[in-house]
Amino acid sequence: MANYxxxxxxxxIWKLKDVKRAVMGGYWRSAAGGTSRGLFIGGDxxxxxxxxxxxxxxxxxxxxxxxxxxxxxxxxxANAAGxxxxxxxxxxxxxxxxxxIDDIVVATTADAxxxxxxxxxxxxxGNSSNATRALFFGRSAPLNATDYVTMASKGNAVNxxxxxxxxxxxxxxxxxxRAIKGAGSSSLNIEFVEIATTGNGIDFGDxxxxxxxxGAGSSSxxxxxxxxxxxxxxxxNSGGVTTIEHITMASLGNATDYGDLVVEITHxxxxxxxxxxxxxxxxxxxxxxxxxSIEFHTITNGGNTxxxxxxxxxxxxxxxxxxxxxGLNNGxxx
Amino acid sequence: MANKxxxxxxxxxxTIPTFIADGGYYPKANGGSSPQDWDLIGATVDESDETxxxxxxxxxxxxxxxxxxxxxxxxxxxENGDAIAFNQTNAANGIWxxxxx
Numbered sequence: 001m002a003n004y005x006x007x008x009x010x011x012x013i014w015k016l017k018d019v020k021r022a023v024m025g026g027y028w029r030s031a032a033g034g035t036s037r038g039l040f041i042g043g044d045x046x047x048x049x050x051x052x053x054x055x056x057x058x059x060x061x062x063x064x065x066x067x068x069x070x071x072x073x074x075x076x077x078a079n080a081a082g083x084x085x086x087x088x089x090x091x092x093x094x095x096x097x098x099x100x101i102d103d104i105v106v107a108t109t110a111d112a113x114x115x116x117x118x119x120x121x122x123x124x125x126g127n128s129s130n131a132t133r134a135l136f137f138g139r140s141a142p143l144n145a146t147d148y149v150t151m152a153s154k155g156n157a158v159n160x161x162x163x164x165x166x167x168x169x170x171x172x173x174x175x176x177x178r179a180i181k182g183a184g185s186s187s188l189n190i191e192f193v194e195i196a197t198t199g200n201g202i203d204f205g206d207x208x209x210x211x212x213x214x215g216a217g218s219s220s221x222x223x224x225x226x227x228x229x230x231x232x233x234x235x236x237n238s239g240g241v242t243t244i245e246h247i248t249m250a251s252l253g254n255a256t257d258y259g260d261l262v263v264e265i266t267h268x269x270x271x272x273x274x275x276x277x278x279x280x281x282x283x284x285x286x287x288x289x290x291x292x293s294i295e296f297h298t299i300t301n302g303g304n305t306x307x308x309x310x311x312x313x314x315x316x317x318x319x320x321x322x323x324x325x326x327g328l329n330n331g332x333x334x
Numbered sequence: 335m336a337n338k339x340x341x342x343x344x345x346x347x348x349t350i351p352t353f354i355a356d357g358g359y360y361p362k363a364n365g366g367s368s369p370q371d372w373d374l375i376g377a378t379v380d381e382s383d384e385t386x387x388x389x390x391x392x393x394x395x396x397x398x399x400x401x402x403x404x405x406x407x408x409x410x411x412x413e414n415g416d417a418i419a420f421n422q423t424n425a426a427n428g429i430w431x432x433x434x435x
Contacts, residue, residue, distance in 0.1 A: 047409060047421070048428050051358040071344055072372065073358040094361055095409040095420055100372070103348075114348030114369030154348070156368065233415045 036324050037106050038272030040064060040281045040311055041089050043318030044075035046290055049094050053104065053112065054281075054312050056294065058274040058322065063309040064281070064294065068111035072100045074123070077319030078136070079171065079216060079271050081129030082106070083151040084328055087321035088134045090118050090127060090147070090157070097121035103154065106323040116156040119147050124213065124317075126172030126181040130195050130327040135174075137181045138166055144201075146193070163201035164191055169232065171216035173223045174327035175249040180204060180223055182255075183211035186231035190247065190255070205254035209243035213317065215271030217278040218326035219299045223247045224278055225255065226297075226305075229267040239286035240266020244302055258302030263295040270320030273299065275329055282311050282318035290316040299326070337378045337434045339396065342386030343370045353384035356432055360425060362403045375399075377432035390429075397426035 040054040051073040054064035074092025081088045089112070090101040099122070103115035118136055126137035129151065136147040136157060143166025147157035163181065170184025174195065182190035182204070190204035210230020217224055226244040234240070244259035261280060269283025269291075281294035292314035295305035311318075337355065345351055348369035350358070357376020364373050375396070378384055390396045400422040407420035 047424060048359070051356065069350065069356070069358065071348070071350055071358055071369075072361055072374065094359075096361075096404070096407050098361070100361075111350045113350075114344055117368050117371070233411055236413075 036274045036322070038274070038279050038322045039067065039080070039087055039104065039106065039320060040270045040272070041080060041087070041104070041319035041321060042070050042074045042077040042092060043270070043282055043315030044290070045313065045315050049073040049075045049092070050313065050315050052313050052315070055109070056279065056309065058272065058277050058279060058324070061308045064311045066312050067109045070102050070112045071114050072098055072102070074098050075317040076123035077270070077317065078125045078127035080319050080321030081127050081134030081151070082321050082323045082325060082328070083129065083131050084323055086151060087323060088115060088129070088149065088151055089319055089321060090134070090136045091122040091125050093123035097123050101149065101157065104321070115154050116149065118157045119145070119159060124169040126170045126184070128172040128174040128179045128181070128327060130174055130176045133195050135160060135172070135179045135193070135195065137163060137172055138168065138170060138184070142166060143168065148198070160198045161193060161200035163193070164203060165189055169212040171211055171214050171225060171228070173216045173218040173325070175218065175220055175223070176327055176329070178249055180247070180249060182207055182225060183214060183228060183230070186210060186212065204252050205247065207255045208245055208257050209241050211241060213268050214241065215269050215278070215280040215320070217271050217273035217299065218249065219275040220326045220329050221249060222299055223249050224299055226271065226278065226280055227261045227266050227269060234267065234288060236288055240284065242266055244297065246302060259297055260304050261295065262304040263307050264291045264293045265295060268316040268318070270318040272320035272322040273326065274322060274324045275299065275326040279308055279320070280305065281320060282315050284316045290314050335380055335434050337380050337382060338385060339375065339377055339390045339429060339433055340384065340386040341373050341375055341388050341390065341399070343373060346370060351384070351386070353378050353382045355379040359429060360400060360404065375429055380434055393426045393430035396429050397422050400425055
């Protein structure tokens with residue numbers, strides 16, 4: 001069966017039966033509430049943790065607008081997982097480590113509600129999903145632990161398998177079948193898990209640059225790592241990393257450099273995408289000064305980033321998320 | 335015009351109480367069950383009479399409350415990679431700045 005229509009592959013002729021299947025299956029663009037909103041979540045308002053959620057329309061450009069608030073103010077927020085209707089943001093630092101998972105309905109601008117708890121309090125974790133399961137990678141003892149939740153039903157997270165490398169400050173994204181995490185703790189390694197299983201991590205290729213606390217996102221086929229820092233901890237002399245590189249998620253190959261963050265941000269930023277554009281927002285510049293800017297590039301073409309707009313509040317160690325990312329749109333209803 | 339700085343819980347359905355305008359700060363584990371397993375600090379909406387789990391009447395009261403459970407907290411790292419102790423005074427003053435008199 002053809003896996004179309006996809007948000008990031010919407011050219012050509014669609015068979016009506018496939019359009020119907022997509023609409024009824026909940027993975028057609030308009031079935032997601034008509035939203036292509038990107039969220040920027042929580043962060044560090046220096047020194048206090050933030051409860052702010054901002055939103056933008058990813059397909060346009062412009063400044064962010066205020067959404068509701070998180071249930072718990074937190075920084076070191078992971079880039080969040082999302083289904084077709086909600087974003088699920090787990091962990092963070094209050095400044096104590098948090099186990100709280102927030103549930104954000106993207107089509108509204110309402111406050112987040114409590115989803116449940118992670119198996120342990122964590123911050124600076126990797127967080128990604130397909131349409132059904134959200135995974136939370138690492139940053140608690142043991143560091144290689146992975147949690148997951150089924151986003152359709154609120155409740156506490158349960159254990160997934162373990163990843164090979166227990167790291168902090170890594171980044172993650174997903175295809176509809178694979179959740180991929182890389183970087184963290186000065187690692188250049190990438191690994192993945194099959195989301196439908198609860199199996200252990202499997203080695204992928206390698207990165208060309210460090211991406212600790214960087215941004216990440218994906219279409220349904222291509223995963224992108226952008227910015228960050230390394231080796232850890234952040235060092236103002238070496239500054240942040242501007243490299244944007246991509247992998248083909250169906251392969252096990254190494255990443256390829258295909259652009260740079262050039263507007264302001266280098267690290268500690270949030271990222272969100274609509275599987276076509278990847279937005280990087282907030283975080284800090286190469287001198288570790290917090291920023292309010294948002295910049296973007298296209299996932300297919302890469303290249304250098306272009307200015308998008310500004311957040312409502314300047315903040316670092318911020319999360320991002322959307323209900324239209326690349327883990328959602330394969331057309332198989334996973 | 336006046337609001338209050340209070341301690342509170344999320345509602346039993348996991349929502350932020352309607353009387354909270356700006357909250358979710360410095361959660362304290364209370365041994366309860368999710369979603370009411372954290373005591374939070376927040377500012378109420380203007381003119382609200384709600385006091386939640388108790389009002390924190392000034393910055394000193396906020397600091398005294400924070401001192402009861404945050405002595406082991408750290409907040410980031412310095413240039414040498416060493417953990418920075420959580421500053422209760424700064425945190426209390428930051429929360430008190432949300433007070434509308």
